[in-house]
Amino acid sequence: MALPETRSEQLARALEDDICAGRALPGMRLDEQVLAQRFGTSRTPVREALKMLAAQGFVEIRPRQGAVVVGLDVRQVLELFEIMAVLEGLCARLAARRMTPAERADLLAVHAECQRLAVAGDPDVYYAMNTRFHEVIYAGSHNRQLEEETRRVRNRLSPYRRNQLHQLGRVAKSVQEHDDVVRALLEGDPDRAETLMRRHIGIQGDSLSDFVSNMSTPQAAPQTPPQAALAGALGRPTMAR
Amino acid sequence: MALPETRSEQLARALEDDICAGRALPGMRLDEQVLAQRFGTSRTPVREALKMLAAQGFVEIRPRQGAVVVGLDVRQVLELFEIMAVLEGLCARLAARRMTPAERADLLAVHAECQRLAVAGDPDVYYAMNTRFHEVIYAGSHNRQLEEETRRVRNRLSPYRRNQLHQLGRVAKSVQEHDDVVRALLEGDPDRAETLMRRHIGIQGDSLSDFVSNMSTPQAAPQTPPQAALAGALGRPTMAR
């Protein structure tokens, strides 16, 4: 069943990918014509793709003013981390009860790989495997809706997480937290698995918040329009509450 | 700031509303031309609206085959309830710590109104106030992202929840559960508030699951193209907004 993908879907995926991978920075203007030319189509599928991304919160479309990559301020990022924590926590809870033996084996394998890469020391390589680790747990929840939802929030946060692991010692701590989670999962302890996972994600939020309040602005580097980006990029340490 | 709303956004909201209110049933075909005529526009904004709804999971667009209102099977509904439980639980947890005095007063007022309507006995009227009750707690979380996310999941579930409260005694139990939640919230006990709210939502899932396993299937035929029953439901000119 060769499901034929429409141009607009392809574009939506490509653009989402650009945003998640940090190739399209927050605040960057997404010009319909430019994109249309770049992808060799007309503006119509581009517009439809942008509408889809807007509906998912990746871009913002201001009427008559075009689309820009959504720039989250610190507060919004922390808000998303709060959501992320409970969603991943639920994944872990359900996974503790529902993972098949094969999935458990998978989890162990990926976790072992994480440990290996943690020692190896390249945060970016670890980052990729870390993603796979979490994906295994999403799948282990056997809740497809949850899986998608969690992945979506993760993707929305990804531009703001890339540098997380570059913090000194963060990789080592991360893999240790994984280890605790894995243990709870394999022992089939849903409560503990959920709690540990929530804490694991929560720590990332905290660590980000520290990071931000130390440096004023990390790397706000807008592409085409010289100033637009910074507004959204992590700027004011307006810590909520 | 009179933000000018585009046609496509209006359409998206109107259609989402139709779906949530049960005027557009799962499986129903959404014909671009018909909608365009009904709303007095061309197909373009209709298409963009459908793309947005598709991105949010309200409709499914099969290439070259048009858009249909997504029909969730029992399993998917239960999956969404699992998500809903933790999201609402988080709302309650955060609200317990963050609600302002004014918001607490609001909560009490709405809760009192719920109690009154519960005795009055009309489930549909109670349903509306019940929604407001939960909305107050969403807002009390002081987490905008969470608020939107929770509302989105709630909306996706709404076609499947409308009849929930018609179950015998469900309204009374619901309001009792609310009462417990309110107490925890006002006492500022985040853990208890979260736990109670999770249970409150979880019960709805269970109750639905009972309901479904008793009766064969609620209403529409989901996956297999159920033909154009649409003319009837969407035929009302009351759709415009």
Added chain:
DNA sequence: AGTGAACTCCATGCATGCAAGAAGCGCCAT
């Protein structure tokens, strides 16, 4: 009669055209 295939028709996907609104710019006045 049942099955299968080709044909027709039509909805969708995409391209293009056009009008309205916003951003940028230059001119004038203070």
Added chain:
DNA sequence: ATGGCGCTTCTTGCATGCATGGAGTTCACT
């Protein structure tokens, strides 16, 4: 020089046109 104002231009939002592919129908064949 600076601030305000009108104009130009460009982009977006929407309408329309056209080609593709699917679904239903009809007809031939077994």
